[in-house]
Amino acid sequence: MSVQPQMPKSWRSETKPHKFCPGCGHPLILKALGEVIDELNIADRTVFGCDIGCSLLAWDFFNVDTIQTHHGRTTPVIVGLRRANENVIGIAYMGDGGGYAIGSQHLVNSAARDEKVFVLLANNTQYGMTGGQMAPTTLPGQKTETSPYGRDTELTGPPVQGPEMVAAISGENAYVARGTVGNVRQLKKFIKKAIQNVMEGRGFAFVEALSLCPTNWRTNAEDTWKFVEKDMATYFKVGEIKVPGEKKEG
Amino acid sequence: MSVQPQMPKSWRSETKPHKFCPGCGHPLILKALGEVIDELNIADRTVFGCDIGCSLLAWDFFNVDTIQTHHGRTTPVIVGLRRANENVIGIAYMGDGGGYAIGSQHLVNSAARDEKVFVLLANNTQYGMTGGQMAPTTLPGQKTETSPYGRDTELTGPPVQGPEMVAAISGENAYVARGTVGNVRQLKKFIKKAIQNVMEGRGFAFVEALSLCPTNWRTNAEDTWKFVEKDMATYFKVGEIKVPGEKKEG
Amino acid sequence: MAKGVKIALAGEGGQGVQSVAMILTEAAYAMGKEALYIPNFGVEQRGGVSVAFVQIDDEKIGSPKFKTADIVVALSDRAVRRTTMYCDQETLFFYDDNIEDVEEDLPKNSKKVVALPAIKVAKEELHPRVFNVVVMGAVIGATGVVTEEKAKEALESKLGYKFEQNPELREMNFKALQRGMEIVKEVM
Amino acid sequence: MAKGVKIALAGEGGQGVQSVAMILTEAAYAMGKEALYIPNFGVEQRGGVSVAFVQIDDEKIGSPKFKTADIVVALSDRAVRRTTMYCDQETLFFYDDNIEDVEEDLPKNSKKVVALPAIKVAKEELHPRVFNVVVMGAVIGATGVVTEEKAKEALESKLGYKFEQNPELREMNFKALQRGMEIVKEVM
Amino acid sequence: MTKPIEGEKKVFMTGNEVVAWAALAAGAEIMYGYPITPQNEIMHYWTRMAPKYGRKFLQTEDEISAGFTCTGGVLAGKRAFTATAGPGNTLMQEPMSMAEMMRIPTVLIVCQRGGPSTATVIYSQQETTMTCYGGNGEGFRIVYSTATHQELFDYTIKAFNTAWKYRFPTFVLGDGYQSKMRESLSIYDPEARNIEMVRAEPYVVKGGVPGENRDPAHLRNTYNMEEELYEVIMDHAREYEKIAPEIIEYEEYECDDADVLLVAHGVVSRAAKGAVKELRQDGKKVGHFKPVTLRPFPEKELLERAKAAKQVIVIESAYGQLDKLVKSHLYGCSTPIAQYFRPGEGITIEEVVQETKKYL
Amino acid sequence: MTKPIEGEKKVFMTGNEVVAWAALAAGAEIMYGYPITPQNEIMHYWTRMAPKYGRKFLQTEDEISAGFTCTGGVLAGKRAFTATAGPGNTLMQEPMSMAEMMRIPTVLIVCQRGGPSTATVIYSQQETTMTCYGGNGEGFRIVYSTATHQELFDYTIKAFNTAWKYRFPTFVLGDGYQSKMRESLSIYDPEARNIEMVRAEPYVVKGGVPGENRDPAHLRNTYNMEEELYEVIMDHAREYEKIAPEIIEYEEYECDDADVLLVAHGVVSRAAKGAVKELRQDGKKVGHFKPVTLRPFPEKELLERAKAAKQVIVIESAYGQLDKLVKSHLYGCSTPIAQYFRPGEGITIEEVVQETKKYL
Amino acid sequence: MGVEFKAVTYQDGKGIFHLFPGLCKGCGLCIEKCPVDTIGWSDKLGVFGTPTVEPGHGKPCIACKMCQLVCPDCAIYIEKVNKEKAQ
Amino acid sequence: MGVEFKAVTYQDGKGIFHLFPGLCKGCGLCIEKCPVDTIGWSDKLGVFGTPTVEPGHGKPCIACKMCQLVCPDCAIYIEKVNKEKAQ
């Protein structure tokens, strides 16, 4: 075989190029996730759930059993599955809209019940799939399709601090962190620790990944990186927030 | 007129005795609330929303316009009302099940959006109206109808820290506190500050009140007080958690 | 077909009408009869009038509720007011003679309205707690839907664990049952 | 009734078929005709083939989509494959002659299959950016659904703000339109 | 503040834009919403235009919240509305069931997409049953099904008036095609056409001090006894049936001597109408009946036509949702009813012609 | 581990207790649920008994979650179920629409209460339409309506088998009366009656390494093109219609020569049956038809009876939900259909007798 | 405006103890909170037919109003003896 | 198992730069992240008909693999020259 792309083994090459837009952050997160699945050698017992949101474009992304669910409902589907089969490593993958808006009751209650599942959330500060509406994570002043004059925090509050909320509601066995596609190596480390937390049956795991959406941000490559590394970083602090029995990296 | 009960003026005497069980904590919270409404003289522009849960028994409790809504949905109804009429002082009253379980997406997102409404939540550690099932707030080991052998925190997590979660998700203009019917004077103070926070258009306000449910706790008066003042107090810290621009009392 | 018996029992939360309904139907079931018992319930956990709808028959029972009962038993003033709707000219209406100010509210058209001294008997001869068992005795006395023996067995199976700890309680309950059966004979 | 024209335009995300559809229908509307334009859309924001369904008629238009078009224009290999389903023996099928390896996939039964040198003309004579306007010119040339004048006005109203800043752009677009009308005549 | 539309204006736009303009023209004061395709652009246009006319917008955390906040807005006495589609419409049934019970005149624009579940974001008529009868209720709702952009505009305005006049939750049932397609229509200031705009009134905080100079409003949806509930529902039923004849709307096309009657609603009726046009040119006696109100249903009117026909064909982009409505309302009629179901798919004139020919 | 029920046993218990026992006997492995009256005691009994037999329970944050976690349990290959009522059933439509689309054999016990909205916690038959056709779908579901505790037990067991055999979401439609009343029945170990227990199978994590020695499961409910969706739905439709005759169940009582045919389902059929019994004693030719499966509906069977009768009367504790089902399925029949609607209220034998006499 | 409730009035220590049987549900919460344990069960029945409460079972009332504060039904009204008015 | 992708291979500085046009969507993310700015647009078109990238536009490649790391489509594979094998 000639030289081939360095895709994670758990990526399904038959479905590549994948369905995400050019320059999207989702596949970067999924690359980190795929490498972790490879390294932990758990493709046979992992179930990957993807939400409605651009995450659904990953419904045939992995060589891993995958369930594409409803908008905001990936967490309960994966929780229900994990409750029924404790051998499963359940990963619920979703966007900021799916996790912090329509699915927030599932996120906070799964965290509160210390469900042994891993919720991985791509924060791209808006609703990507539906064409760029305001999300709970939209930055102050950011223009979106439903905040055409810029998000007014007087009217709609400040950007949601998701991991901080999850940390506040979860028990001491939860792993909570925020990574970024601007630092994929660190993100991968967080994802690995998160999966280990559920693999070892210790507790809930949550990682928010700051992501990219050049399509709806209407940014070129330069501004795409700038938005995630400068603008988003101002509001969303990258690092570990809760690490069971360990010092955080942050 | 002969000597009459010292009911808050905003209580509707025609509907008294009210519909709550003997020894229930709900009416104690509503007494504190009624007195605050009297003191602030806002009965004419207050809208009291009650949830499904025992709070619905207050649907004709006050001489205040009242909307009895759906289980968990009082927050959005009151939010929608306040958005449409900014003169209204909107109070969403609910139980721990309504607020932290089925309505949690509304609670966290209203807090996040800094809605100018006051959410008042009675925490009686279980689902009172439906006959005493486990709630997110049920104490470790507590027996309920759906945790008949005692709540197992391994399986269902620790009791939810509601105000702490709301504090984590809300902006700096939010008022957040936890009071208790074991200290009605303090509870009243918190309620007053909460209402003032929304009256002055400053921001969201949330007060959790530790409450009593002798019916489902199956406690006599002595044990009822003991449960709220000892058992619940171990898990739920009474005090102010977030006070815009002020020192907290705790 | 032997027409079955329809009974509506109503009282305040603590008065134990649901226990009476339960024990009655358990006894009937034990006798090989068909029995159906459904409590009313509303949104309130306590506070409303508690009503029990009981049917006992030789054949399978039709709809769980009924328009009018053969026997209505009301144990408080609110219960009287709540239950007159279940009466017609075939209905035997029992209420406790201790209830005040309900003369106006008693059913006008029912077959017979009977004031039972159940509270008095329980209080004076036994213990207020077994008031509901006196009532049950009265219902049994008036209808014969179940035998005294099966009623005792049902009492035993429901309260046996309490009787174990305090055998006097058994005596008292059985006595209450008997007295109930007697007083209904006296007043009717 | 004068039978209206049904056009399906398909291309890659960036090729601007939706703009062509929009300008065409705006022009028709401005001429007092009835026009209906509906884009296809799926869950993906980008990546799928972009299809525009256009109808222009003298009367009110019926259903927004149609089984087969009078004219199909496909601007990429994927677009060719996607749009053969809209062809029947009445269909005029245009594709860009720059597209490789699609001979196999071209419609077999359509009235005429025409390779348009639109990319080439745009690239060589004008600017790759106005490729879609060349295509629009070709469609207009082939059908006469709108006049050149109204097409220019529609271009003006859609891109006027850009023309203001750069009047050369206006020239280039108008030229592209004309060249499109010409080349379709040449190749047909 | 100037009016959003002065007089009358011919325009060429998408259906979602039409809805936003209609809501503005109808004097809608606040929109509550949650994004979902193909409804999104209603919000996009609204958020751009509303602030210019002092109107408000709230994006909620989900459709449950959009529906309930909308009831709150209505209770405040505002012409409030929301819009959704597909799974969002499913979720919307909870708040709409409350609106039904409490007689809260919400206005909901439905842009049907494929179903069940997430399905497609494009188009269907698979939300017909749910929009008419969804939730744990009896369907005391008013549902207008639109076929053209003109109707979308007209009935969106009308929805607010109907809702506030009769106080039943009111729905405009569109679909993804209508949302996304562009065609021409006239938009207008309703006053310029002398349309009576029914006043919205607050249910709470109506002035005065409750308990002092007026009774407090005590609004509820919960009852303790089945007898109480029965009375409430029967009141609604009687009222609904009383007003139904005033509300019912439908359109007939070439029905007078039709042997074959095509029944279709919404955008599909355009294909039916087109087919009738075509078949009539061939001298075929074909007609089209389009119910505009699906709730209440033009039962008598359709019955008359159906009885006179030899064959009815129900045509829909769903698997029998309109068919069930038609059959249950026409019970007793003996004209055979055939079906042409394309769940989740558009229906063209060609197909309808072809299908109809089977019965000619 | 011993079996929950050995052999056969006569008992006297509430309907909620019956359901819990039936689920245990059916080998249900996990229940997901959220409290709601009158369903609660199913969970109460289940949480008490389940651990003794190695079965599990999860109380979720709401019914949306109860429904979706339940789909997760099923996808794991477990016989999983949930139970709800009223507004909870409304919310359950979202997950059930996904189950419908993805052919996930969930089992849902519905204990109908008053509607619309919160209404009452007691009783009704107002969730009939929603349980059969709820959500943005086509109602490819199986719905058993039960009338007695014996049926509640039998059909709860059957529901798991039907669900797993045909892979459509399956519902047992009870009501608050059945939930709360006590009556006698026989409970049994299904094996003791030689009932074939259909095996549950995982949809994911089936052994092997995906991509190496098997294909990964890629389960979805979303499609990009309407043509794709159309094919999926038509596949479901064809399959549903193919299996319908195997699933359909109904009960007839004194129908053979009946001039007046009482149609009722669920607990109301007991009143209908009682009325027939009484009227037959007076020599009146009255019969009762009870559909047990509301989806699929015993259309042919009812049609035959209805045609032979002079009058049909639909009797229900709702405002026309069964009536719509009956009329749409009987379309073409000319026997007049009368209605007796008591939305949210119980119906007694006496009433039915009285009502029926109007047509005798 | 409003309805009237009948009080049963007791005097005990520094307090005039008004009890409204039409409101008292006999929950006993007040009994537990009285710092001088003066409150106990009364023979008089309340709204649910359960016993109401009365002072005089412990040390004299100090008119601290704790009982009034914790009564969920507003069934107690305490007046201080020195502030007493003739009724 | 799996499908094969064709690479276009460049050598630049310390890196052998394999670019898979069948994967490259031309997003440009790699260009921005290259510490030596060697990546630039190529004439070769990618899967969406947009330009792909190539090295050789700036200072020589240092084989840091940053571009490979940030490519959302795994369209780049960098080998170090000193580890180079004959292909």
Ligand SMILES: Cc1ncc(C[n+]2csc(CCOP(=O)(O)OP(=O)(O)O)c2C)c(N)n1
């Ligand atoms: C119940 C429901 N409501 C709304 C939608 C429409 N919808 C699809 S994706 C989406 C937003 C996705 O945003 P996010 O979760 O942030 O993911 P992203 O696309 O940004 O990655 C919405 C609102 C839906 N499918 N279902």
Ligand SMILES: Cc1ncc(C[n+]2csc(CCOP(=O)(O)OP(=O)(O)O)c2C)c(N)n1
């Ligand atoms: C959608 C929906 N789900 C469930 C219910 C049933 N329900 C009514 S009250 C209640 C629990 C109330 O508990 P909580 O909110 O803690 O209030 P409490 O009664 O304890 O004061 C539930 C689950 C409902 N009415 N609606």
Ligand code: SF4
């Ligand atoms: S819309 Fe944004 S989030 Fe969605 S695939 Fe495109 S770039 Fe990624």
Ligand code: SF4
């Ligand atoms: S059940 Fe508990 S919370 Fe509800 S009214 Fe009774 S005591 Fe209060």
Ligand code: SF4
């Ligand atoms: S006022 Fe104080 S001392 Fe007096 S009875 Fe009440 S609690 Fe006791």
Ligand code: SF4
């Ligand atoms: S607290 Fe109030 S209701 Fe309870 S016993 Fe005392 S006086 Fe009565």
Ligand code: SF4
């Ligand atoms: S990052 Fe990847 S997809 Fe984007 S331009 Fe570079 S090589 Fe191409």
Ligand code: SF4
């Ligand atoms: S390996 Fe490093 S230096 Fe070489 S091209 Fe990639 S990013 Fe640039």
Ligand SMILES: [Mg+2]
């Ligand atoms: Mg997003």
Ligand SMILES: [Mg+2]
């Ligand atoms: Mg509670």
